[in-house]
Amino acid sequence: MRFNTFAKHLILILLLVCFTGRGVLVRAEEEPEPADILVIYPAAMNLKDSADNLSSLAQVITSLGYTADFADMESGRAEVWKYANLIFLNSSEVERDSYSLAEGFSGQLLILGSADHFRGIGLKAAETRAVKAEAVYTFPDQTEYHASIPVDHPGAFEEADTAAGLAEFSGGEVPLVSAVNKNRYIALTDYTTEFAKAVLSQEIAAWLWPYESRMHVYTEYVVFDEVYPFEDPYRLRRFVDLMTEQKMSYVISVMPIYQNQDYPAMQQFCEVLRFAQANGGSIVLHAPIVQNGIKPEELSEKITEAALNYFENEVYPLALEIPSEWIFREDLLPILGRNRTLIFSDTDAFASHSVREYSLQKFISMGNLRIFPSIHLEETGISHLSVNSTAVFVNLAELEDEEVLKRISTAKNAPIPMQSLWDSDQAMFFDGGNVLVWNGSSLLVNGEQKFLEYVPKEYDKDHDYQRNVYYRFVANIRNQNYFLIGISLLIVTMFLVMGYYSRKQMHRRFLVPVKDASKGKENDDVSG
Amino acid sequence: MSAAEIISLYAIAAIWFMMILNVILSIGGFIYIYRCNKSDGNIPMDEKDYPMVSILVPAHNEALVLKRTVQALLSFDYPKEKYEIIVVNDNSSDNTEEILSDLAASHPDHRLICLSTDKVVGGTGKSNALNIGYSIAKGSVIAIYDADNTPEKPALRLLVENLMADEKLGAVIGKFRTRNRNASILSRFVNIETLSHQCTNQAGRYFFFRLCTIPGTNYVIRRDIIEKVGGWDVKALSEDTEISFRIYRMGYYIKLLPQAVTWEQEPHLLPIWFKQRVRWAKGNIYVMIKNFKYTFDKEAGAMRFDTLYYALVYSIMLTSLIASDMIFLGGMLGLVTVKLGGFTPMLWGMAIVVFVANIMLTLSLEKNEFSLESLGLATLMLFTYAKLWVVVVAKAAWDSTLDAVLKREVKWDKTVRYVETASEQAPAVKNNG
Missing domain, CATH: 3.20.20.370 (Glycoside hydrolase/deacetylase)
Structure with missing residues (x-):
């Protein structure tokens, strides 16, 4: 009896260990390493235009050699703590939730789009929403580019230590990019244009550059x-x-x-x-x-x-x-x-x-x-x-x-x-x-x-292409293909007509009632 | 161009060539049978003009089916004093002899002879049994029926009337149908195959060339022809095909008469079917090799088509189907890639449509055969039964090669019979009792 109780407990413990162990193992296997960046987008962005925006952002991040996980506000909230870098896609539709999420984040923050709701981290937003702005941005090679861009509550850090570019709209202007400490804001809401991709590439690279020195120059x-x-x-x-x-x-x-x-x-x-x-x-x-x-x-x-x-x-x-x-x-x-x-x-x-x-x-x-x-x-x-x-x-x-x-x-x-x-x-x-x-x-x-030294070679200028055999043959396959399909259609059509007549004949032979018994012999003697 | 592409081109060309050839034969066969179906096939004669007919029935351990066969033969509407039935009980170990004795006793008004052989004289195959039966035959016309046949009443009379009506005819063959059509899916395939074969190959060739191959049962042949050719070739496993070629060479025609019908039991199990078909294929290969030389003989006349046709079937058609299947399988397994300019998969689709349409056309000439079920079976056949043909012929070719190299004696494998139930039989058989 005592042994039975002991055995039961032992089995129970073993089962628990097994299942728990397996569970831990499975979790360990399934749990991916967090990416370099977490991109949080509002659930309202699950629309076609927003998908284009996200794909452009993913393209920029990948081409810079970084990895990013993407999550909507709801699922991202619980994951934020794992990441050192957070890109926050903000829009007017997002409620104040976003503010609390950004405020509690201890890593680097990049806010894109609307500057609304981020006053707590020093970002001041203009009242203007959903208007066109004339943007200008100067790239490191001193080339200046202009573009007409949509903006939505554009803003800037009040005590920015870096600002780049300008977004001018009716009712005001803000720097296209402003940054304070490790946080950065870019007034872009549409990332699908070449201008936006270029600005994002430059700014994300700068945002993630970990050193004080100038960034590495790629070729x-x-x-x-x-x-x-x-x-x-x-x-x-x-x-x-x-x-x-x-x-x-x-x-x-x-x-x-x-x-x-x-x-x-x-x-x-x-x-x-x-x-x-x-x-x-x-x-x-x-x-x-x-x-x-x-x-x-x-x-x-x-x-x-x-x-x-x-x-x-x-x-x-x-x-x-x-x-x-x-x-x-x-x-x-x-x-x-x-x-x-x-x-x-x-x-x-x-x-x-x-x-x-x-x-x-x-x-x-x-x-x-x-x-x-x-x-x-x-x-x-x-x-x-x-x-x-x-x-x-x-x-x-x-x-x-x-x-x-x-x-x-x-x-x-x-x-x-x-x-x-x-x-x-x-x-x-x-x-x-x-x-x-x-x-x-x-x-x-x-x-x-x-060895790569170039030594000119003689090559055969009178090459026999065997075109009579190969090219004609290949060319003929196309013709033969159409010909055979045409023949097939003809055959099937002919078979349908012939089949119709044979079924008519069979109908006459076996299904039409015999009116005159003396003439009906042929109906009786065929069993096939 | 890669080897796979060259093989694919060959397969496409050969398969389409053979298919179009068969379509042409089918059209001829259709017209011929369509015309035949307009009459009952009778060519009435005075009763005194009906010749004496000897019906030969080779039987080796056929007790399960023989009684029914002999009863059907005894029921012919041919003048009973003008025909005799000679059953060659060929070294049987079952009660064939006893069954025949009972039948003879119960039909004293008919001439029913049972000729039993032992293992010294007989038991070496159908050709030998036919030669033995023929040696005591009295008729000027010889009729052959297999031991599993149940011919319809007018069959013999129709065959003889047509043979007598044209002195250029060496033999007249009837149509055979599958009695146990519903026994299994295999017997349903066999049923479709035999109907299609008789329309396409037999009727088609007769329509265009006055050529038909004797099918081994349900045919009549002039006695003097058998005398001249020296009987059946005992080395031939397809004695029927073999003797057909010798009849051609004598300048006679062989006519197909679809109104003369016999019903026969076909293999319903794969091993039995496989054995039978390998035997047939071996027999045909033997005949092909023996007669191929006549393909180039201008004096051989229309027979040259047959020798060429057999050669095409057993060489080009076989190799092209093997090549096509290998390319298909290789492609599925990712081993082979074929990129042919201008080739579209629709061509394969059309090949399937033409194959099925061809079969359905031949079935449209038959009662109770043209149906949606047959359409499904015909499509299924292409991917199953037709593939087995390749295996059968490949095995036959291999066996024939070994027989030739090792000088092995050709062995006759008898087709195994069984007792059919009523549900297995085709509707027409049931209706005829």
């Missing part, structure tokens, strides 16, 4: 984007020569090639690339154009195949250019992690994902050198920001020579320094143990040193 990369072998090699060579003459750094992003490597066009293309990489230009491999559902192993195989094809032609891509969508796919992160440098062709993916997916901690923690597209404050796309590495894309297939030259000239004259991929260490790992490493002085491909 800009001029990228000749989506270059295909079938484009005019002489035109590409002209721009390569120009960049070389002007001693400008640049990148050529080449599309992956899987077939017809022996074509003279491909050989000629690689000839230009070899010349470029021997004269300061660097090559990056543009990601293959794939469907969203592609499997990681298939994608990895394609990237490897493309890289090896270029290696064979003595062209050595140093980095990978990817669409932004890939950073939202956890299954693709191992592929991204194999590249020291990633260039983003776009930032479109932020708009198609929800706030829950904006915390890209796993991606950011991989530590790649991330080069995001520059913010287009002007048509040339030249950046005036040096808060993160940016790419200025020049698409030769889309731009006329004049426009290309204008961009090159603007980039050259811009105060943002330009850099080459050769200036930093690079590494790319591929399937099958293939690896490319640039350590600042030597280039190793699978352990073998490669």
Whole structure:
């Protein structure tokens, strides 16, 4: 009896330990590390326009290399204490709740939008709400930009120790940005414009800069984007020569090639690339154009195949250019992690994902050198920001020579320094143990040193394209396809007509009553 | 262009070629059967002109089904003094002989002969049994029925009348239907397949080329032809197909008469079906190899179409279906990627539609067969039963190769019979009692 009681208690204790232990373990596994920033938005912002605002903010934060968690007022309230940095999206619709949340926060606070309700931390709001303001902001390169922006109870810290820009509206004016101690306020309510993104990038970078010294200056990369072998090699060579003459750094992003490597066009293309990489230009491999559902192993195989094809032609891509969508796919992160440098062709993916997916901690923690597209404050796309590495894309297939030259000239004259991929260490790992490493002085491909001296090669100018076989055949498939579909439709239509007549015949044979018994023999002797 | 793309192109071209060929045959078959359905098939003769017919029934352990078969044969509306039934009890170990003795005793007005063989003389297959039966046959016309058949009353008379009406005809074959259609989903597939096959291949080929392959049962053939060709080929597992080719070469036609119907029991279980179909496929491969040389012989006439057709079915169609399935599976498993310029998946969809429409057209010519159920079965067949055909032929090809290399003796596998219940039978059989 005593043993039974002891046993029961023991089992109970063991069960409790097991369940509690498991619970703790599960919690430990599920509990993610807090991001660098918590972005709190009012629940009323769960609308389409607000979603665009949040995606723009997420894009800015990610491009600066920080991570952010997003929460609405209700769910964020309990989580605030975990974070060191809080961005507060405020609007007129938000009630006084917001004030108490901000007042009790001990970290750095950045308030965006309405300045209302924050008097307790020294932020004074104008009475004006929901009006247009003429804004002006001067970037660190002393370029001044104007924009018409919406404001909502704009304000400023009464005892600001920093102020930047100006928002002028009917009834008054406030600095576009004001800061006191570790708190900062920006009068922007719409973050979707290039102007707003640029201001936010600059100000968030400054807000999070932990030192007294000047911020680190990041560089800009001029990228000749989506270059295909079938484009005019002489035109590409002209721009390569120009960049070389002007001693400008640049990148050529080449599309992956899987077939017809022996074509003279491909050989000629690689000839230009070899010349470029021997004269300061660097090559990056543009990601293959794939469907969203592609499997990681298939994608990895394609990237490897493309890289090896270029290696064979003595062209050595140093980095990978990817669409932004890939950073939202956890299954693709191992592929991204194999590249020291990633260039983003776009930032479109932020708009198609929800706030829950904006915390890209796993991606950011991989530590790649991330080069995001520059913010287009002007048509040339030249950046005036040096808060993160940016790419200025020049698409030769889309731009006329004049426009290309204008961009090159603007980039050259811009105060943002330009850099080459050769200036930093690079590494790319591929399937099958293939690896490319640039350590600042030597280039190793699978352990073998490669030299970049340009030696012109002879290539086959009388290449046999076998067009009689391949191209005609491929062209014919399209015709055959339509032909067969047409034939099928004809056959089915014919079958329907024939079927109608046979059923009519069967009806006559078996269903129509026999009036004259002497003539009805055929109805009796067929059983099929 | 990758290997997978070349294989895909081959599969697309070969499958569509074969499908269009079959569609053309189907159209011819449809027109022929449609015309036949307008009459009852009778070509009346004076009673004295009806020839003596010897009906040969090879039977090896067929006690389960033979009684019903012989009763149906005894019920023919053919003049009873003008036909004899010779059942070759081929080395049976069951009570076939006893059943036949009882039947003979109860029908003294009919000539019913039971010819029993032992394992020395018989038991080596259908061809041998037919040759033995033929040796004592008295008729100038020979009729063949399998031991599981229940022919309809007018079947023999219609076949003979048509044979006698045209001296260019070497043989006349009737239509066979599935008696146990409702036994299983497999027997339903077999039912659809046989009806479709007879319309597309048999009637279609007869319409265009005056060619038909003897189906092994429910046919009549002139005795002098059998004498000239030296009987049935004992090496052939498809003795019916084999003898058809020899009849072609003699310049005779073989006619399909769809009004002469027999009902037969088809395999309702997969292992039995598989064994039977492998035997047929092996037999057809043997015939194809034996006769392929005539494809290039201008004097072989229309028969060249048949030799070519068989060669196409067992080479191009087989390989293209295997290739197509492999590409499909490879694609599903992510092992193969095919990017063909201008190719749209709609083409595959249309291939399915044409396949099903073709079957439904052939079923529209039959009573109680054209239904939504059949439409569903025909669609299902494409993805199940039709796939098994590839396995059957691949196995037959492999076995044939081994037989040739190892010089193995060709072995006859008898199809296993069973006793049907009334619910398993097709409606027309039930109506006929």
